[in-house]
Amino acid sequence: MWTTLVTTIKVNLREKSNVFWMFAFPIILATLFVGMFSGLGGDGITPQRMAIVEDSNWSHVQQAGMLVKTLSGKDEANADRGTQQTLITPHAVDSIQSAQALVRKQQADGYLYANENGTLGIAVSDTLAADATNAISASNASITITALHSVINQFNQSMASAKTLAGDAARGLGNPSSNGTAASRNSYTYTTDHSLTHFAPDPFARYYYALLGMACLMSMSFAIVSITLSQANLSPLGARRSIAPLSKWKQLSASFCASWLVSFISLLVAFLYIRFVCGISAGGREGMAIVAIAISSFVATSCGLLIGALPWLSQGAKIGISTAIACIGALFAGLYGQYAMDVNDAISRKVPALHMLNPVKQVSDLFYDLLYYDSYRPFLLTTGIIILMGALFMGSAVMLLRRQRYEYL
Amino acid sequence: MNTAISSTATAAAPVSGEAAQGSSPRSGVPADASRTAISVKGLVKHYGSMLALDHFDLDVHRGEIFGLLGPNGSGKTTVINCILALLTYEAGAISVFDRPMTPVSYDLKRRIGVVPQSVALFNELTVEENIDYFCSLYIPKREERSRLVREAVSFVGLEEFTRFRPGKLSGGLARRLNIACGIVHKPDLVLFDEPTVAVDPQSRNAILEGIERLRDAGATVLYTSHYMEEVEQICTRIMIMDHGRRIALGTANELKDMIDLGERITVGTLDLEQDTLGRIRALPFVMQADYDGRELNVVCRHGDRNLADLLDLLNASGTSTGHLISRPPSLNDVFLELTGKALRD
Structure with missing residues (x-):
């Protein structure tokens, strides 16, 4: 039995198409995801070199210095939240002319200045403006410029409100602008950032989890090949092995365990790549994620066992069926983009029972549960569904495999 | 070809009976010492509505090379698969070394080697690994297995190809590997199902010589083929079957006298x-x-x-x-x- 197990592992790992589809393909797909999502996540913002015109107008604008600190990611008040974003790399100058000179020398991408009325403005170089409007540019300048404009507009509005309040207060209370300024400043603190989950959610993590789900189901092929090669009615090699003095159940058990192990290894490799190269978190529960991989590979191997046990189908046809199941399951788990993810969410809201029939979705949910929920209860629930699913597959396969003699070979 | 297997003939012959209880089939004192290695009585087998075996009888004596001849579809492979307890049948009795053959007759299976019609090997394993794997199904001890694998490699003349995978071997070499996997555990009874299909004359001759050496070493051989000259060359007795029935049985000369x-x-x-x-x-x-x-x-x-x-x-x-x-x-x-x-x- 031991040599059968070792041999099955060797056969699975030496089959080139297996190695590509089960090991290389998930890594390639995850790498593509990194490329696709990098322009959309927070990391896509590129800081721009901005000259700060600190002239007399600038000195009259309250909180302008604080704004520059915030934009340059040096606001100590927000540092501990980990939510700071660097939009600019500031370079102080004393006049607009100096700022324009820097822009002309391409030592700055633009400049921030204050008007006589106390509002702030932003000017950008022609190069940066062109880059920002270029749809195929990879610099992400458009995101940065949009964010800068938005922040400065909000700042100007806040300052205008503060002035109005200060005027009212001066008239009504006789005490100057300090109250209004305080009110204005405090308006920023009316909302605070609280996470509802134990870990900061990553909107793109779901895609990687769906990818893991698909990779998991693709690994059914290990079990399909192993079972096909061990059954007398499925292959000449199976017939040859069946006449050996080793019980059918020992051979099947060895094939199942070997397929499970190889499936586990292939998923583990994909998970480690996604976790440590793509930077997708498992919610700080990496240990449980490995348990999830073991459970996931169990359901994949059981499903492969069942498909592999189907008589009258060639091995190629069975692999085709397994690929189709993995791809269709991945569609409804949201792997193929925003539209698929919307379908996935719609099913979750309207017919959640449908997801219970989709092993790709269940595997995907295992990792999702670990990341998003404080409690292990959802994870355990999904685990139960998967184990039940695996047991059903395995039971059905045993019914097909229990024969020792066949009417036809 | 090396004589590694035939070299055991003097020590091993006559064919053992109690080898089933040990890991090395061709050793020990025979306990089932009747002359019959395979006995098939009144075997009836249908594939759907088609009658494949029609009250088929067969007796293969110990130590002989028994040739089973018949046109395509005559039922030769069906007979072999029934003997190996792979196929169900409607009526009849099969015994091997005087014991009923069932799917769980592991003691008997340990004494049987099979060289199937199609080359049935792991394409991902090397020549040596393939032989070792099939040997491991019969012989659990690694040291003993290593020796047997070396002898089997030498027996079929694949010493230079031990690191090759089957896909890199010629048709003749693959057939020889197929044989090595079937005889590596030194069975008392070897079933060859058309082992020389699509091999060149040199390889065919080597295979036939190897089968004769197995016989000389004490093994019983059931041999099916389409090639009359090779059956005539090596077989002690020959049965011709057609439509699932026995048409004729005897030595080559006896068969010639029948017509x-x-x-x-x-x-x-x-x-x-x-x-x-x-x-x-x-x-x-x-x-x-x-x-x-x-x-x-x-x-x-x-x-x-x-x-x-x-x-x-x-x-x-x-x-x-x-x-x-x-x-x-x-x-x-x-x-x-x-x-x-x-x-x-």
């Missing part, structure tokens, strides 16, 4: 008269006579004086003769006579 066909005589002549040809056809031992202007071909019944009587007639008619060939009936003639000349699938 009416005697020798085929060819005479080179350029001046055979039509009248003389008619007189030849009228001879009592002549089954068929044809003349193409250069050669006279005569198919005869059994007889001691066929050739002499034919030459007397030719001389008497003044026909000049050139070369003369007389061929005794071959097993191929017997096969075609018994199974017919209609094409099979």
